Amino acid sequence: MTEKLRAKLGxxxxxxxxxxxxxxxxxxxxxxxxELPPRQFIRMEGDHCEHLPLVLSGAARVYxxxxxxxxxxxxxxERGESCILTASCILNELEFPAFARTETxxxxxxxxxxxxxxxxDRYAVWRSYVLSLVSSRLADVIGLVKEVTFLRLxxxxxxxLIGAPKQGNTVTITHAALASELGTSREVVSxxxxxxxxxxxxxxxxxxxxxxxxxGLAARSGK
Amino acid sequence: MTEKLRAKLGxxxxxxxxxxxxxxxxxxxxxxxxELPPRQFIRMEGDHCEHLPLVLSGAARVYxxxxxxxxxxxxxxERGESCILTASCILNELEFPAFARTETxxxxxxxxxxxxxxxxDRYAVWRSYVLSLVSSRLADVIGLVKEVTFLRLxxxxxxxLIGAPKQGNTVTITHAALASELGTSREVVSxxxxxxxxxxxxxxxxxxxxxxxxxGLAARSGK
DNA sequence: GAGGTTTGGTGACCAATGTCACCGACCTCA
DNA sequence: TGAGGTCGGTGACATTGGTCACCAAACCTC
Numbered sequence: 001m002t003e004k005l006r007a008k009l010g011x012x013x014x015x016x017x018x019x020x021x022x023x024x025x026x027x028x029x030x031x032x033x034x035e036l037p038p039r040q041f042i043r044m045e046g047d048h049c050e051h052l053p054l055v056l057s058g059a060a061r062v063y064x065x066x067x068x069x070x071x072x073x074x075x076x077x078e079r080g081e082s083c084i085l086t087a088s089c090i091l092n093e094l095e096f097p098a099f100a101r102t103e104t105x106x107x108x109x110x111x112x113x114x115x116x117x118x119x120x121d122r123y124a125v126w127r128s129y130v131l132s133l134v135s136s137r138l139a140d141v142i143g144l145v146k147e148v149t150f151l152r153l154x155x156x157x158x159x160x161l162i163g164a165p166k167q168g169n170t171v172t173i174t175h176a177a178l179a180s181e182l183g184t185s186r187e188v189v190s191x192x193x194x195x196x197x198x199x200x201x202x203x204x205x206x207x208x209x210x211x212x213x214x215x216g217l218a219a220r221s222g223k
Numbered sequence: 224m225t226e227k228l229r230a231k232l233g234x235x236x237x238x239x240x241x242x243x244x245x246x247x248x249x250x251x252x253x254x255x256x257x258e259l260p261p262r263q264f265i266r267m268e269g270d271h272c273e274h275l276p277l278v279l280s281g282a283a284r285v286y287x288x289x290x291x292x293x294x295x296x297x298x299x300x301e302r303g304e305s306c307i308l309t310a311s312c313i314l315n316e317l318e319f320p321a322f323a324r325t326e327t328x329x330x331x332x333x334x335x336x337x338x339x340x341x342x343x344d345r346y347a348v349w350r351s352y353v354l355s356l357v358s359s360r361l362a363d364v365i366g367l368v369k370e371v372t373f374l375r376l377x378x379x380x381x382x383x384l385i386g387a388p389k390q391g392n393t394v395t396i397t398h399a400a401l402a403s404e405l406g407t408s409r410e411v412v413s414x415x416x417x418x419x420x421x422x423x424x425x426x427x428x429x430x431x432x433x434x435x436x437x438x439g440l441a442a443r444s445g446k
Numbered sequence: 447g448a449g450g451t452t453t454g455g456t457g458a459c460c461a462a463t464g465t466c467a468c469c470g471a472c473c474t475c476a
Numbered sequence: 477t478g479a480g481g482t483c484g485g486t487g488a489c490a491t492t493g494g495t496c497a498c499c500a501a502a503c504c505t506c
Contacts, residue, residue: 064365066373068494074365085365088358097365120354121347131343134357135311141364142287142297142308142320148371149406150289153493175454183372188493190454206453206502291464375462398484408464413484429472429483452503463492473482 002028009109012056012080019125026119031111042083042100042108049089049096051110054082058106063180064098072148072183074098075140084133087116148183151221154192156182158221161202161211169211196220225251232332235279235303242348253338259329265306266323272312274333277305281329286403287321295371295406297321298363307356310339371406374444377415379405381444384425384434392434419443 006028010017016027033056036042042053042060053060060077062085077083077100089096119126147156160181164171175193176186193209196202201217203210211217229251233240239250256279259265265276265283276283283300285308300306300323312319342349370379383404387394398416399409416432419425424440426433434440 064369064372066369068373070373070494072368072372074368085361088361092355092358092362094359094362097362097369120350124344127343127350131354131357132315134354134361135315136317138308138311138357138361138364139315139317139320141361141368145295145297145364145367145371146287146289146320148368149287149295150291150293152491174452176452185494186454187456187495190456191493194455204454293464377462397482399482409484410465410486411463413486414463417485427484448506450503450505453501455500456498458497459495461492461494463490465489465491466487468487469485471483471485474480476477476479 005033005109008033008056008107009054013054013129014080015125015129019123023119023123023126026115027111030115031109033107033109036102036106036108038102038104038106040102040106042102043086043096043098045096045099047089047096049086049113051112052082052086052116053108053110055079056107056109058102058104060100060102060106062098062100066183070183070185071180073181074144075137076103081133084130084137087130088134153182153184153188154195155221157189157192157196158217161209162214162218162221166211169214170208171211172208174207228256228332231256231279231330232277236277236352237303238348238352242346246342246346246349249338249342250334254332254334256330256332259325259331261325261327261329263325263329264322265325265331266309266319266321268319268322270312270319272309272319272336274335275305275309275339276331276333278302279330279332281325281327283323283325283329285321285323289406293406293408294403296404297367298360299326304356307353307360310353311357376405376407376411377418378444380412380415380419381440384432385437385441385444389434392437393431394434395431397430 006024009027016023019027036058043049045064055077057079059079060083061073062075062077062083063071063073065071083100085096085098085100088094120130147159151159157178160178161171164173175189179186179189182189193202193204196217197204199216201211201213201220203212229247232250239246242250259281266272268287278300280302282302283306284296285298285300285306286294286296288294306323308319308321308323311317343353370382374382380401383401384394387396398412402409402412405412416425416427419440420427422439424434424436424443426435
């Protein structure tokens, strides 16, 4: 039982394989694995955080929302990562400034907030795990500021399509979801996609977008 | 000499007063104080970082830039803070994703990159200093994404004016500098300020903005 | 296959923003 | 006092993006 969990954790978070027995026994003693359904909220804006979720499989989306209800994705938490924003909140006693929600069925390992600081002080492996996550988030979000401030929506849409997970050359996402990614509205996304289609860059189907001319598409992001 | 420096560091970074002699002696042995003139670049985009600057007095602005040359301020580094983005870059071996530049005459204490990781492993005080800085930056920048994505410029301008450093009720800044704060162009700022003035909310002078009706101004940010 | 739900297409419209091209006022300093 | 730089005002414009109001097609469930 515990063996299985340990294997899973080790596989998801390679860094932890360098951990000693002491950290492992604390991890396994105080943490709990949990299975979350898709679209389950992990955190709401303003939450106080009582545990740190570490993603074993699946993924969660971290996003924020404007008054109008429009959303924008800040980043995703994938296998092996954890909701580091939670960690920050715990360590600085801040409120959580965003929403986090699973996208697919997601297995998480929950670590109680109380343990975090102590581990951070005692275990170098844990330290570097946490710190490198926080800092790469910081870099991500700075990149996002840059995008939002200086790029047009069509350029951002291209970047999304190019970087998105694909089956072959097809991105499976609805226009509405794409709008929530980018922080805009469905109509605007549809309009831009339609113009891409009329230029032969993509072909559209209900619920998915096939990229026909990736280099042509990429060229649109430059200008 | 060293005594003076130690006092200065301790005064600027209260956390360090909890540090033991071991950390102090390393700090003082490997770091160097330096006086920087206003508008001096500390970091350029793409830099590799060789030392971590810790601000003893003065302030630096961290910003990024679009292709057109427009700028947007990400945050400021004030007394006692350090260019934590530098720390992230050092620890993760990334390139620096922004610009950092002093605003006023600024005293910094330079810590060589090579020392950082070791201190981070050995000294709890140093750890919590670094981690709390990184995480509060993350929260700041997430807030910025939210602003940029969901607020209109006039609302953001109001927020800036309300939060800005003032002498009495006067904010000393040029329209062009304000534009660089917000990531827009000077003309747009002038236009909005002019409309504020015509509503009796502010009064404008060359190089400064006097806030006449703070609550009226604040009301404009809501709607 | 009927009815509800999800998805996306569309046109019209307007508000917000960025850009260009000036000009004039003011400031500094040689 | 004259020259050059900084600061800001302004009008005209084009583009971009957000919103509203529908509708129609595709899909799902019973």
